[in-house]
Amino acid sequence: MTYFTDLLSKDRTSDAAALDTLISRMPKAELHLHIEGSLEPEMMFAKAKKHDISLPYANVDALRAAYDFDNLQQFLDLYYAGADVLRDQDDFYDLTWAYLQRAKADGVVHAEIFFDPQTHTARGLDLEPVVEGIVQALHDGEAELGITWRLIPNFLRHLTEQDAIDTLAELEPHFSHFHGFGLDSSEVGHPPSKFQRVFAEVRSRGYPVVAHAGEEGPPAYIVEALDLLHVARIDHGIRAIEDAGLTSRLARAQMPLTVCPLSNVKLCAVPSLAAHPLKKLMDAGCLVTINSDDPAYFGGYVGENYRATTRALNLSADDLKKLAAMSIRASWLHDVQKARHLAAIDAL
Ligand code: ADE
Numbered sequence: 406m407t408y409f410t411d412l413l414s415k416d417r418t419s420d421a422a423a424l425d426t427l428i429s430r431m432p433k434a435e436l437h438l439h440i441e442g443s444l445e446p447e448m449m450f451a452k453a454k455k456h457d458i459s460l461p462y463a464n465v466d467a468l469r470a471a472y473d474f475d476n477l478q479q480f481l482d483l484y485y486a487g488a489d490v491l492r493d494q495d496d497f498y499d500l501t502w503a504y505l506q507r508a509k510a511d512g513v514v515h516a517e518i519f520f521d522p523q524t525h526t527a528r529g530l531d532l533e534p535v536v537e538g539i540v541q542a543l544h545d546g547e548a549e550l551g552i553t554w555r556l557i558p559n560f561l562r563h564l565t566e567q568d569a570i571d572t573l574a575e576l577e578p579h580f581s582h583f584h585g586f587g588l589d590s591s592e593v594g595h596p597p598s599k600f601q602r603v604f605a606e607v608r609s610r611g612y613p614v615v616a617h618a619g620e621e622g623p624p625a626y627i628v629e630a631l632d633l634l635h636v637a638r639i640d641h642g643i644r645a646i647e648d649a650g651l652t653s654r655l656a657r658a659q660m661p662l663t664v665c666p667l668s669n670v671k672l673c674a675v676p677s678l679a680a681h682p683l684k685k686l687m688d689a690g691c692l693v694t695i696n697s698d699d700p701a702y703f704g705g706y707v708g709e710n711y712r713a714t715t716r717a718l719n720l721s722a723d724d725l726k727k728l729a730a731m732s733i734r735a736s737w738l739h740d741v742q743k744a745r746h747l748a749a750i751d752a753l
Pocket residue numbers: 439442477484589590591617620668698699
């Protein structure tokens with residue numbers, strides 16, 4: 406029996422506090438984080454002031470009050486508008502650095518980060534300052550905070566496949582910084598099958614593919630992501646729970662699901678955290694990880710996602726250690742680094 410399971414079984418009154426301590430101490434990987442979604446209102450206002458942009462909100466509180474969404478599209482409209490304050494390399498550096506500091510406080514040892522190139526090229530930015538700002542902060546984060554990283558450009562699925570193909574060509578000078586490519590934005594009506602050619606090209610260049618699927622879209626989109634895009638991970642994937650055959654296929658394949666509980670509640674993909682299928686997916690043998698998605702918009706970074714989910718679903722210390730271990734296993738870290746983090750989790 407390890408320190409935490411021993412402590413928890415002896416004194417149930419301190420369970421909640423001990424679980425919170427365990428959550429913050431567990432080395433964990435965050436595998437589903439849109440860097441543009443970590444833009445806090447305070448930084449949005451500071452950057453708007455710097456670039457002389459006027460925001461349609463009186464202040465930070467008024468902006469935060471607007472973060473009340475009925476669905477994914479309502480959020481995306483605000484998120485794309487918010488990203489317009491990011492204009493130069495320093496902005497992308499500051500954004501990424503702020504995220505890394507929050508991640509460090511939550512015990513994140515490894516972060517695999519998405520960014521949306523088309524959100525920035527569509528408003529006339531070059532990709533150079535975007536990529537360089539993010540990558541410099543990631544290098545500094547590794548040197549100063551010890552957080553290793555991978556970087557994953559995502560294609561916007563509400564745009565055409567040709568736009569994604571053109572964007573892939575524009576990204577080419579920066580390929581050495583990337584570790585895979587993904588698919589995000591408005592899901593329903595934009596199935597993975599729409600992007601078969603661009604992801605075949607990505608795979609032919611030796612990069613793994615990830616895709617948002619089964620967030621709002623049906624289980625069939627998860628099947629398409631598996632069979633047509635040949636993904637290495639599914640982002641969200643929670644609607645797999647509606648299809649027992651698919652759930653057991655995901656479990657058999659140990660296909661990682663990067664689940665984002667607070668996001669799912671905020672975007673009404675689930676009615677409440679208590680109704681979230683995360684534990685059911687775990688119990689079915691799926692490789693489930695906990696992540697924050699767009700933490701500035703959804704009310705919590707990865708630590709808060711673990712804490713709130715633990716309370717709502719009554720997760721145990723063993724469940725938590727299993728989740729942290731799954732985040733490491735599902736990452737694109739090298740085996741030696743994985744083994745080191747897994748041993749540290751085991752020892753807690
Ligand atoms: N882009 C940023 N956050 C997203 C989400 N939760 N789903 C799809 N696209 C996104």
